[in-house]
Amino acid sequence: MEFSAIEIDKLKEIVNIIEGNSNTSLSKMLDKKINMIVPNAFAGSIEKVHQKLKGDDEVVSAIFLKIHGDLNGAMLLTFCAKSAVNLAKLLGKGTVEISDLREFDKSALVEVGNILFGTSANVLADYLGLNIGYSVPNIATDMQGAIMDSVLTEIEEDFGKTLALETDINVEGENINGKVYYLFDKESTRKLLETIKSK
Amino acid sequence: MPEVITIKTGELATAQNHAIIQTGSVGSCVVIAIYDHKAKIGGLAHAMLPTRSSKDDDDSLAKYSDEAVSNLVLEIEKIGGNRKNFVAKLVGGGAMFKNSTYQLGDKNVKSARRVLTNLKIHIENEDTGGNMGKSVEMNLGTGIVKVETSL
Numbered sequence: 001m002e003f004s005a006i007e008i009d010k011l012k013e014i015v016n017i018i019e020g021n022s023n024t025s026l027s028k029m030l031d032k033k034i035n036m037i038v039p040n041a042f043a044g045s046i047e048k049v050h051q052k053l054k055g056d057d058e059v060v061s062a063i064f065l066k067i068h069g070d071l072n073g074a075m076l077l078t079f080c081a082k083s084a085v086n087l088a089k090l091l092g093k094g095t096v097e098i099s100d101l102r103e104f105d106k107s108a109l110v111e112v113g114n115i116l117f118g119t120s121a122n123v124l125a126d127y128l129g130l131n132i133g134y135s136v137p138n139i140a141t142d143m144q145g146a147i148m149d150s151v152l153t154e155i156e157e158d159f160g161k162t163l164a165l166e167t168d169i170n171v172e173g174e175n176i177n178g179k180v181y182y183l184f185d186k187e188s189t190r191k192l193l194e195t196i197k198s199k
Numbered sequence: 200m201p202e203v204i205t206i207k208t209g210e211l212a213t214a215q216n217h218a219i220i221q222t223g224s225v226g227s228c229v230v231i232a233i234y235d236h237k238a239k240i241g242g243l244a245h246a247m248l249p250t251r252s253s254k255d256d257d258d259s260l261a262k263y264s265d266e267a268v269s270n271l272v273l274e275i276e277k278i279g280g281n282r283k284n285f286v287a288k289l290v291g292g293g294a295m296f297k298n299s300t301y302q303l304g305d306k307n308v309k310s311a312r313r314v315l316t317n318l319k320i321h322i323e324n325e326d327t328g329g330n331m332g333k334s335v336e337m338n339l340g341t342g343i344v345k346v347e348t349s350l
Contacts, residue, residue, distance in 0.1 A: 047209035047262055057223045059349045138296035143349045145224020146332025150295035153303050
């Protein structure tokens with residue numbers, strides 16, 4: 001699965017539109033300015049994408065949900081342990097230690113994930129005129145790579161080819177840095193590109 | 200210092216002479232360690248999916264659990280291993296997300312087990328299932344496989 005530079009730009013543009021809206025919702029929730037930059041798009045066989053995205057054995061808190069309907073894929077939001085702790089504090093969850101993250105991830109991260117992904121899915125559906133549903137969010141705190149392999153294989157068992165759009169997210173003035181990933185299978189990526197041609 | 204080889208997802212490596220083969224971030228993937236106690240050689244594979252679909256023309260040796268086992272066996276034989284002396288250990292096959300419907304980790308482990316059984320290679324030990332990410336380190340001098348979790 002290869003894309004031209006123009007197609008990659010088009011795909012990044014979709015993510016920009018999605019994130020413009022979800023950014024506003026999240027910014028209201030946290031009462032902070034949120035910066036989101038789409039730095040990377042990776043496409044190819046699942047293990048190659050995995051090798052690009054997996055990072056080290058760094059522990060992250062992750063929320064993930066699957067998209068189904070006209071598009072098949074997943075949305076994933078991850079925060080490194082330090083950022084997850086800071087996020088919990090910002091959300092008024094008191095002092096959270098890194099060792100508490102497995103409990104913490106059930107609350108604060110779900111709230112953030114729901115706002116971000118709920119808005120994203122709606123914008124994606126409205127803007128592209130597609131029918132998109134999404135699953136209940138899944139949460140885990142563990143090694144980045146271990147989480148990534150579970151997410152990628154959940155969406156791509158059949159084809160082994162996937163597209164990943166990676167976004168850096170940070171809360172201005174706070175030490176909170178995370179990453180948002182939009183992942184689509186091969187068929188859905190084609191559909192995305194076709195749909196945006198008419199835009 | 201022993202030689203340290205790091206493998207990524209979808210890769211395998213064989214070694215001898217007290218080398219260490221390691222791989223990190225094992226979630227629903229399965230890691231297969233095969234060791235020849237007599238020759239003190241062996242190898243490690245880090246597979247991601249249970250079995251090849253007809254649509255995939257990928258040529259990686261260890262992307263699929265079943266192929267990873269048979270390729271790992273062949274590779275160890277190439278450096279002088281004898282299949283009759285092989286024993287295996289399996290790590291991984293977890294479900295990182297609790298309400299996952301796919302059971303992919305479990306399928307990965309079953310697929311590896313099936314091939315090992317067919318090849319009559321004894322599975323000495325397993326650390327599979329659960330919902331923790333793991334890193335794995337195999338010592339080729341002893342055949343010991345060390346498993347670590349992140350939290």
